[in-house]
Amino acid sequence: MEAVNWGTLIPIIIYFALMYLIGIYAAKLLSTAKSADGEGYMDEYMTGGRSTGGFVLAMTLVATYLSAGSFIGGPGTAYTHGLAWVFLAMAQMPTGYYTLAVLGKKFAIVSRKIEANTITDFLRERYRSDAVVIVASLSIIFFLIAAMSAQWVGAARLLQGSTGISYRTGLLFFGITVVVHTAIGGYRGVVLNDTLQGIVMSISTLVIFIAVVVKGGGVSNIIQNMKAIDPGMITPYGVQEGFMTKTWVTSFWVLVGFATIGLPSVSQRAMSYKDTKSLNQGIKVGTIVSIAILLGMHLVGAFGSTLVSGIESGDLVLPTLVSQIFPSVIAGIVLAGPLAAVMSTVDSQLLVVIGAIVNDLIINYLKPELSKNSKAVSRRTTGWAIILGIIIFILSMNPPELMVWLNLFATAGQLSTFLWPTILGLYWKKANKQGALASMVAGIGSYIYFDYFLPRPLGLHAIVPALTLSLIAFVIVSNITEEPSDEIIELFWGV
């Protein structure tokens, strides 16, 4: 085994220690909620008592949304394909304003009316259907476990690559930190951590970007060097004929742009802010921060091709670049950025899965009496955080074939399940349970079909036709079946 690089490791350890402190601080706030009943506890645990302010809202949204993909995978691919991949990544430009504007105030108002703590609560009240709730919960549990495991693998590799500790130690170190701070802190802890992580991500991006530009001798010089490596590096079509076609690249506006409203970990945040001033501020700050990080990190990857050549695995581009440019202590501080990106995504996802198990399945179906007892609920949330941590750890130690596939499918799967039932449930009075169920089945089913048998139907990414079919199924089935009851309509639309 390589020698451990303490210079890089120590700043990272200090950073992780901070996560624990924040978790403990949030746990104190949570314990005041314990005097309430089980429902009050769940409300505090899942939404932080709906008190998120604007800056924090922006940071948690950005940090949740930007994951290992934006910090490790994306720059790694930009390293190979050049500016074309940076261009593709900019399909995420609207994320900061679009999600919050479209779910908007209405989602916040409705979730207060029906006292929803999770997206599944919303679906249950709106559609009153066990089938919808169960499909939604299972979709969250399976897709997110797969997604989280892939993120843990990414974090452990990053730790291994930059500090020299073993993969197993890195995985344990990272996994325990995530599980503990999520389990004890709940939503408030996760959100506070996300804020710190969002700040770390921003600073880290800025520092790495400036260093890369300076090292490469200025933008002009770097671009001309990229052109010399392969002229495709500076076109919107990339270096590989027929890979980054117009229609396929444009499809990403749906996959990673407009449809992200459907991600439960994202929509959860649109339930939790304090007031409309926070929302407005959240949109502004979120837009600036997300665009700056996306543009900065992807350019770093693309520019990196002129600084260090021949990095084979995309995942290693960022750690390699950073460790070559910076002295080891600064490398450790800077690498906290990508680690923060991974952690802030995983903790939110873990929280959503805990919510799906404890709030949506156990309290609703198995033990409704728990809703009176906050201690029992808190034991379960902690217990499930640990159980999930162990499952993910085992999966990540030796990632099975199926899991790699599931992870690729995780984002698209969540979108196919949740996008239309959320949006139409909110804005269309005729949306009913049969329609919602039809749309979930059509969305997931057609995505799997396209992915397997017809990748790039009509040149598009498979998510586009899948979501289109899912919408068509929703509208047709809702129109030919009974309208939702007056009671539901009045609850959602009345005062």
Added chain:
Amino acid sequence: MDDKSLDSNNKRKFIEDPRYKQCNKEAIYGVILGLINMAWWYIFGYGLGSKPVEEYSYILGFPSWFFISSILGAVVFTILTFIMVNKLFVDMPLDKMTKEEAEEYIMANEKGGK
């Protein structure tokens, strides 16, 4: 409920939450801004980037297709987002309303608004 229906399209007899009209508008503004954003990105990116590489022009070192579609685009749409939020978004309470509060809200908006 014997109150007059507040929304003429409302077939059912209940007062529709008066905040929703504004909420729906804001959602549509968001969608429109998103679509314009995509159009800007597509038109400048592919419009200027489809030329042969030798004919590219450069702005601040970046090929102009990339600079205008992605970097300038980011700045322009951040500014437009600020304008949208400042000029078109309206502050409102988010908590559940009673019938009286709803009527008060409507009155206040008719007087103070537009």
